[in-house]
Amino acid sequence: MNDIEISQAAKENPITEIAAELGLSADQIEPYGASKAKIKLPVKGDAKNSKLVLVTSINPTPAGEGKSTVTVGLGDALRRRGKKAAIALREPSLGPVMGMKGGATGGGYAQVIPMEDINLHFTGDMHALTEAHDTLAALIDNHIQQGNELNIDPRQVIWKRVLDINDRALRQTVIGLGGRTSGVPRQDGFDITVASELMAILCLSKDLADLKSRINRIVIGYTYDKEPVTVADLKVGGAITLLLKDAIKPNLVQTLEHTPAIIHGGPFANIAHGCNSVLATQTALKLADYVVTEAGFGADLGGEKFMDIKTPVLGKTPDAVVIVATVRALKYNGGVNKNDLETENLEALAAGSANLKRHVASMQQYGVPVIVAVNRFTSDTDAEIDQLLGYIKDELHVPAYDTTVWANGGGGALELADAVVDATNETSHFNSLYQQDDDVVAKMTTIVQKIYGGKDVELEAKAKRQLRRFAKYGWDKLPVCMAKTQYSLSDNAKALGAPTDFTIHVREFVPKLGAGFIVAMTGNVLTMPGLPKHPAALNMDIDADGKITGLF
Structure with missing residues (x-):
């Protein structure tokens, strides 16, 4: 069965039961039908001893990485291990749902439900x-x-x-x-x-x-x-x-295995800061002992922004970071055409693994334990999986686990869950990437060198003029949100793998004083995407009984 058929066949628990598992009474939620609800604010609870796990990934490719799927599967696995767990995700945007990327509810037997509602209008x-x-x-x-x-x-x-x-x-x-x-x-x-x-x-x-x-x-x-x-x-x-008095309240749903899922907020990580809401994460931390959350796209975008933009506001740093990688995506980064990714290619896998190495190194700089989750696809061969796991162990020196959550739900991530629990109990000392009083150019240069593996930042004339004006207003030392292609560590979407010695080109800045950061527009990244030649909408339909097909 495909994702939507698995979702439609699932039996949902009443949302009041999901709320009760978190310790929320019926009068602390506002149901939207039987399967979803808003959580009333404020939520009482002590998050001091709760563990936060950030799931991020290598650079995304047309082959797909399954970051949300692993996030959901890991949450389910922790619950199977007897932990009081919850997941916190972003809300999908109709842009990618109707376009090319797809939704944001996971896949296979590691999904949040009701999948159709969440991917369409949800709670509005x-x-x-x-x-x-x-x-x-x-x-x-x-x-x-x-x-x-x-x-x-x-x-x-x-x-x-x-x-x-x-x-x-x-x-x-x-x-x-x-x-x-x-x-x-x-x-x-x-x-x-x-x-x-x-x-x-x-x-x-x-x-x-x-x-x-x-x-x-x-x-x-x-x-x-x-x-x-x-x-x-x-x-x-x-x-x-x-107009946002209801939208500020986090949304509560469930996974296929009935793990509580709080889904709220949905900024893209390539043009915005890519993290679900502080309120959703804080709420989950107050109500659960283990919270699994994700940040959009790769560790160079959502991962960095979670650490440098969200963490200071959240007041809680991750206790562990999980980086999702796939054999298919690494072969793509190693030069394999997207139409040939199901053919075994150990040489390309080895070449593309440099991309994973870069992301592991970048997240390790924050002083938090890092684990790699290899999200297995049916076309992956045992030789490829063994080679990748061996490379991660021998060359990167971090724990790595073969996960099969798409096919097996939480049962496909039990070893990963055990490793995550162990990692969250390690003593760690969070390191900020840059000093808050660094100027904008210094912050960008640090991100380029320490996260992307590049050399320098170059400002176009407009960007230089803007920075002079920003200094006059006192905005020149705000945090930086890099708007950059998600497909490469550089600002060139075609530069795959782990390019080095490159320069990031900033064409302009957008001040976002309410959010509390300056957006740096790099390369040719767009804040209004376009639809592909064959948008996903062409595959969607609904029958006279209201049954939806083609929604992934």
């Missing part, structure tokens, strides 16, 4: 974020139309509109056409919702008051005198916050 968080973001955009243009008391320069409005679907035609737009009653004409554009600063803010806020405070700090543009204009200046922070 994405729609609330889209509406809140575009309400702010409308209020900005209305302010300019109605006299422009704040002296906003329409040419310097940086708050774009958003849509939660890949739509390349909206990357660059012109608005306000149609005469004096239709607004002031200006150039605009759309980002995908998951790239919105509101998404980042939602995922970094500690409570409703913090959410409103962060929203008020959002820079929406500049005046004709080149001074920043914030949401607080517009006096609409309260209005935008109230």
